[in-house]
Amino acid sequence: MIQKLYADKFNVLPLPAGNTGMQMGGWFRKEINTVADLQGLKMRIAGLGGQVMAKLGVNVQVLAAGEIFQALQTGAVDAAEWVGPYDDEKLGLNTVADYYYRPGWWEPGSSLEVNVNLDEWNKLPELYQVAIETAAAQSNVVMLSRYEAANDAALGRLIEGGTQLREYSPEIMTAASEAWLGLVDEFSTQDADFKAIYEQWNAFRSSIYDWNKTNEYAFTSFVFNAG
Numbered sequence: 001m002i003q004k005l006y007a008d009k010f011n012v013l014p015l016p017a018g019n020t021g022m023q024m025g026g027w028f029r030k031e032i033n034t035v036a037d038l039q040g041l042k043m044r045i046a047g048l049g050g051q052v053m054a055k056l057g058v059n060v061q062v063l064a065a066g067e068i069f070q071a072l073q074t075g076a077v078d079a080a081e082w083v084g085p086y087d088d089e090k091l092g093l094n095t096v097a098d099y100y101y102r103p104g105w106w107e108p109g110s111s112l113e114v115n116v117n118l119d120e121w122n123k124l125p126e127l128y129q130v131a132i133e134t135a136a137a138q139s140n141v142v143m144l145s146r147y148e149a150a151n152d153a154a155l156g157r158l159i160e161g162g163t164q165l166r167e168y169s170p171e172i173m174t175a176a177s178e179a180w181l182g183l184v185d186e187f188s189t190q191d192a193d194f195k196a197i198y199e200q201w202n203a204f205r206s207s208i209y210d211w212n213k214t215n216e217y218a219f220t221s222f223v224f225n226a227g
Contacts (some may be wrong), residue, residue: 001196001197001200002014002197005193005197006115007118011117011118011119011219012115012116012117012118013115013116013117013118013121014111014113014114014115014136015113015114015116015132015136015137016075016111016113016131016136016137016140016207017113017114017117017135017137017139017140018105018111018113018139018140018143018144019111019112019113019140019143019144019147020083020084020109020112020143020144020147021084021109021144021147021151022084022102022103022104022107022108022109023081023083023084023103023104023106023107023110023150024044024081024084024085024088024100024101024102024103025081025101025102025103025104025105025110025168026045026079026080026081026082026100026101026104027072027079027080027081027088027093027094027097027099027100027101028078028079028097028098028099028100028101028166029072029075029078029079029096029097029098030078030099031099031166032079032092032099032101032172033169033171033172034127034165034169034171034172035056035057035171035172035175038053038056038058038172039057040057040058040059041057041058041059041078041079041184042058042059042061042075042076042077042078042079043058043059043060043061043077043079043080043081044061044062044063044068044071044072044079044080044081045058045060045061045062045080045081045106047060047106048106048180048183048218049081049104049105049106049107050062050106050182052106052176052179052180052183053176054184055179055182056172056175056176056179056215061076061077063077063080065082065091068080068082068091068093069091069092069093069096072093072096072097073096075223079097080093080097080181081104083110084104084147084151084154085150085151085154085155085157085158086147086151086153086154088100088154088158089154089157089158094158094161094162094163098162098163099162099164100158100163100164100165100166101166101167101168102165102166102167102168103167103168105168105173105177111140112143114132114136116132135184137152155227184198
């Protein structure tokens, strides 16, 4: 459905070609425990996550990667999210904010794309098309695998260096979820394409949750609890 949308609207073929995995919930200069703590907080956060945070009272700021460090250092923002331990460490965000929150509920698996002009794509021999599709699929798997390993190592270094790992409270998580569902209703009313894609995606997600809880979750819970 996404490929059809891109073709109809932009004359482009999108191919998944990378994934960062589950992202983190951002760096904060002070602890936050309740929705009240978010009121007026200046936070660098983009996209749908930013729209949800705005609903919770956050003063949302959109900054490029190169501007985040200085903004946090000077207090121009009180908090900022970027990607995860590996990328955040490279920006030095751990040196200007003490509290590192999880999870990045707005980006549980950010997908990157390679986009190809559809007219040019259609000129390619089928063998070349398959080669590009295969390379994109391989990149999708390899990037996720590398991020999993790199984030694990980087998080260890951050904690060893004094970073305080925190978890978003159930109150904040619940409020964010409710705000998101409200936005879904707004988007669905305004955009038929969003509604059609979201409904199919959400139905699949609900179904796959049942499978994950039956098998994957049971195994993971035992392994984590067993130490």
